[in-house]
Amino acid sequence: MDSKKKLIVVLVEPAGTINIGSVARLCKNFEIDELRLVSPKCNHLSQDSQNMAVKGLKILNEAKLYKNLYEALSDCARIIATCGRKEHGDIPLHSNKEALSWALESKRGDKIALIFGRENRGLTNEELLIANKIISLNTNEKYPSLNLSHAVAIVLHQLNQLKQNDLFKNEKVESLPANIIKFEDCINDVGSFLLDIGFLMKHTYKARMSKIKQLLRRAQVKDDEVALIRGIVRQARWAIKNKND
Numbered sequence: 066m067d068s069k070k071k072l073i074v075v076l077v078e079p080a081g082t083i084n085i086g087s088v089a090r091l092c093k094n095f096e097i098d099e100l101r102l103v104s105p106k107c108n109h110l111s112q113d114s115q116n117m118a119v120k121g122l123k124i125l126n127e128a129k130l131y132k133n134l135y136e137a138l139s140d141c142a143r144i145i146a147t148c149g150r151k152e153h154g155d156i157p158l159h160s161n162k163e164a165l166s167w168a169l170e171s172k173r174g175d176k177i178a179l180i181f182g183r184e185n186r187g188l189t190n191e192e193l194l195i196a197n198k199i200i201s202l203n204t205n206e207k208y209p210s211l212n213l214s215h216a217v218a219i220v221l222h223q224l225n226q227l228k229q230n231d232l233f234k235n236e237k238v239e240s241l242p243a244n245i246i247k248f249e250d251c252i253n254d255v256g257s258f259l260l261d262i263g264f265l266m267k268h269t270y271k272a273r274m275s276k277i278k279q280l281l282r283r284a285q286v287k288d289d290e291v292a293l294i295r296g297i298v299r300q301a302r303w304a305i306k307n308k309n310d
Contacts, residue, residue: 086117
């Protein structure tokens with residue numbers, strides 16, 4: 066793999082010190098470059114965490130903290146979220162092999178993020194929609210819940226298998242998906258405009274915008290395409306404002 070490419074594990078509001086330490090150890094096991102924690106609900110550097118980290122202690126000590134998920138992903142080009150719930154509404158799931166292969170296929174110096182949710186309730190639908198692709202782990206329907214560190218272990222093992230089998234190696238270089246901050250700014254701009262012209266109503270805004278966001282995510286829009294959409298919105302606003310001039 067390109068030495069400039071970085072693999073990043075992101076934990077959202079982790080509550081268990083032992084889980085955090087275990088994940089740091091897994092990051093070392095599977096050559097993950099960085100651990101990021103979004104609003105952790107415990108002291109991630111507690112003695113329990115350090116004891117569980119073992120040779121992943123350096124990764125644990127250097128883990129970066131963020132106030133929200135957007136900040137944690139602002140520099141990441143390819144984002145995969147994990148979903149433990151089957152009742153995820155209209156949010157599409159991708160096969161693990163497809164999503165993880167896609168994450169690794171670029172030859173560029175991307176930052177690739179793997180997001181894992183809270184121990185008790187995972188990621189919200191809104192958080193899932195931040196990701197380019199969403200995966201789930203097939204477990205017994207009678208008891209589908211997995212321990213956080215176990216879920217991380219399974220995904221990192223699958224990722225490592227793809228790396229070892231060279232399934233991600235090809236000569237095709239694809240342009241990067243849109244930056245998450247630019248993408249969200251675009252979504253907010255479009256949503257505001259659609260409210261202004263009456264295409265969307267406040268009581269249906271969230272559901273309708275979720276569908277639009279999913280559409281653009283499936284299309285894997287790029288930065289220049291996001292700029293194009295925002296340019297169209299700006300021009301439409303100008304035309305409406307000046308139509309009677």
